[in-house]
Amino acid sequence: MKKNWNNNRVFYVVNMVFLVLCFLIVALPIVNVIASSLSTPNAVVRGKVSFWPIGFNFDAYQQILANKMLLTGYKNSIIYMTVGTCVNIVMTILAAYPLSVKDFVGRKVITSMFIFVMIFTAPLIPTYLNVKNLGLLDSMWALILPGAISVYNMVIARTYFQNSIPGEMLESARLDGCDDVGILLRMVLPLSKSIIAVLVLYYAVYHWNSYFDAFIYLSTDSKFTLQLVLRNIMSSVAALQEMVATAEQSMRAATIEVLKYAVIVVGSIPLIVLYPFIQKHFVKGVMIGSVKG
């Protein structure tokens, strides 16, 4: 070990410096956003804030949290995410389990049907017209049903069922008279908690962060998702001016700048707070996914 260190001293030092740089490149912008959101408008506009708040205060957050649209967006996103993820999980398992049974006649045909839509996606307009014809425009189902199964996630689940659950066990259960539904509910699912956790994370993060579907399908303000609301706030000066109506005329532009920083923080908080807990599972998901099925 000692010899290893002596022979490769240069490498270890360079490596360390490199990693510190990586760390700083990622962390500093985030620290700057947080610090700015907690500073006075004056300090932000004058460019005094680098990585520590100047004139520490929560004014921007108070103004934002008084905004009804943002709270509606939060509420909607939580509902869509919860319902959407439940639909995703049920549908994904219903597809993945039969396709993992080796002597299921029709398995190849159905698998190819899935793979085909993964590599050949229908263009935007036919997809939109389909949602419209089904009467789903401007409803939360437009954000949930079209993406009910992600083929990629389905393949991950199927691979897990095939490789991580001992086939002999399922075979002996079958000989004992257990039917397929029984096997799925009583044996496969209890043994698949870890993969289900991974799928829940993948789908939930997708629902929480996606923007485009809500942007094209929703038209009523009260149904908007958080991302849509955030985008509207960030891009429209009008929405921001409404929030700072009480501020003095001369200070408005400056206050808006601070509000933008605070909006970024408020919008990313939920996942960033959960992140340390879910990161482990995400890593596991990547590893399961990388096992070729």
Add this chain to the structure above:
Amino acid sequence: MDADKKIQQRKQNRKNRLKAVRRHWQLYLIVALPVIYLIVFRYMPIIGSQIAFRDYTFRGGIWNSPFVGLKHFKTFFSSPQFSRLMINTLGLSVYGIIVGIFPPIILSISLNYVRMKWFGKTVQMVTYMPYFISTVLIVGILTQMLSLTGPVNRLIQTLGGEAVHFMGSPKLFKSLYVFSDVWQKTGYNAVIYISALAAVDQELHEAATVDGANIWQRIRYIDIPGILPTAVILLIMSCGNILTIGYEKVLLLQNDLNMTSSDIISTYVYRIGLTSMQYSYSTAIGIFQSVVSLFLLLVVNKISDKVSETSLF
């Protein structure tokens, strides 16, 4: 005799299949819902794509609008936008692939050789974090950091330079897109390489060390060959997406000022389709995009199968 045996065999096979169907009848019930989903939400739009060959009218709908053959495709190929859109799209994705492929590999190897484990864990956790920030907010952060009065321009001015209008510059748009992606996704993309590195046989490393190899040599001759298949697979997948790159982020970053370089096929499909309501024309462009993507995926897959014996399917 032989023919007899074959017929017997076939009969036996059919019997077995029937037996399997009967034994697994419940599976058909289970899979019914996903299959219905596939047909209603995935194959119906593909069938609906035939409006690319028609002049879509609201009254005629998908089946009864007048058939016009390849008119919309011809219009697109001969339109002045065609070359600009192709150049922008290909430029953006090829640039993204080239810039994006090495950082995760370098980061994962670097993390693999860190001596203080807690430090490696911390770096990994922090670099992974931006992956969870939504595209809308990534664009928000970019806009704030790079605005005319933002921190980056302030730094440039302190160093004696002139403020740069990052968000409104066609020249800088592609770099903005590509490097913010590197910032956001390197940590995430490194994870897959970290697991590939963990799968490398440790005895190889021990043997190499005994033989006097230094770390550079071990990386060059053991680690890199170990993660090459993973890199190839990821490269194949990204080549399949060359024409369909993350339009969400491009759309969010797009503005009138940088339009000449930020207008790509996906955003054009969106604008022509949902803003100008030219349904058939937009669909034709979309089909062109999907078909080329499919073709590219198959070609790259074939090539890599021949060259490195690694393939997706």
